[in-house]
Amino acid sequence: MPKIIRQSPEPTDEAYLSRLVDEYVKAKEFSDAAVKRTEEMKKELSNIVDIDGYTDHIGHKWIEVASGVQLKRERRVSINLDHSAAQDWAQANDLWEEISIPVRMLDEDALATVAVERPELQVEIQGLYKEKETWAFKVIEPKK
Secondary structure (H helix, E strand, C coil): CCCCCCCCCCCCCHHHHHHHHHHHHHHHHHHHHHHHHHHHHHHHHHHHHHHHCEECCCCCEEEECCCCCEEEECCCCCCCCCHHHHHHHHHHCCCHHHHCCCCCCCCHHHHHHHHHHCHHHHHHHHCCCCCCCCCCCCCCCCCC
16 A cells, blocks of 8 residues: 655645644634533532442442443542641650651752852852743634
């Protein structure tokens, strides 16, 4: 089978660029509307499962649709230490020194002060800062 080589128009071709931008804007609008509608349906279906579904032995909520599709509200539990309560408990039980550790951190304000007070170090200190470049793509439509 022969290989078809498709040549793209030059990016500076104004007609091509206009068509591409128009198509992008319409596709983005469609995509945004689809995402919004999907979230609305998800919220509504979740409410239905919460109200009409049954709870299994793990705590998940289920409902089965006539088509055989099952909807599940999955129960997820996480356990986190209440650091404030733990600290209060440890101090009340005279255990704070035994179970706590000192944390040393760089003070960026102090580093900036050093850079100002010791100009001979400014170049080296500036080298400690790394620039990160990111790009965002936006279409700015003319105001109507």
